[in-house]
Amino acid sequence: QSALTQPASVSGSPGQSITISCTGTSSDIGSWNVVSWYQHLPGKAPKLLIYEVNKRPSWISSRFSGSKSGNTASLTISGLQAEDEGDYSCCSRAGSGVLYVFGTGTKVTVL
């Protein structure tokens, strides 16, 4: 089971919107509506941003949204803020054996 593919880096100016893609296969993202997204800031525990493709925990800002089309999921951050700078990873349920597969990770830079 290979890692899901994400762009290595994405950048944007404050206030802009950015989108991070997460491409898998028909065995993972394409088969399951359980893509989740995590934010990892330096020195902090990873934080759940999105689950089940587009659901947001109550404590997460509405600036974060998720979607999926075919074998590709996406995370959009609207109204980009300096505090959003960090690493972002996607995750999908996979088939038997390796139950979960993560993305290669994307570094978000706020210009």
Add this chain to the structure above:
Amino acid sequence: QVQLQESGPGLVEPSGTLSLTCAVSGDSISSRDWWTWVRQPPGKELEWIGEIYLRGSNAYNPSFGSRVTISVDRSTNHFSLKLTAVTAADTAVYYCVRNGVPSYFDWWGQGTLVTVSS
């Protein structure tokens, strides 16, 4: 608020056993059926190691073969990871995680770096 905290040796010798414990606070470990270990080697992506299912069988990443065991101690609200016959490739930050339903991870520990070296 749920908190998870990993603990264990930061240095393990090659061919030795990596043992980590996760202390869960703010929630009973029995409140959720699944708890997970994830790791991230330096410069690489997150990797799912395995999960403990409190009502039945555990599930492990086949890439670890028979080297990995996850167990739970409900009386102390801890769960643990044991990885045997470690090599330098097992050097990573190890995270303990609480599973949400279905199929996501809602609370993570801060992670602990384990280095395999003599």
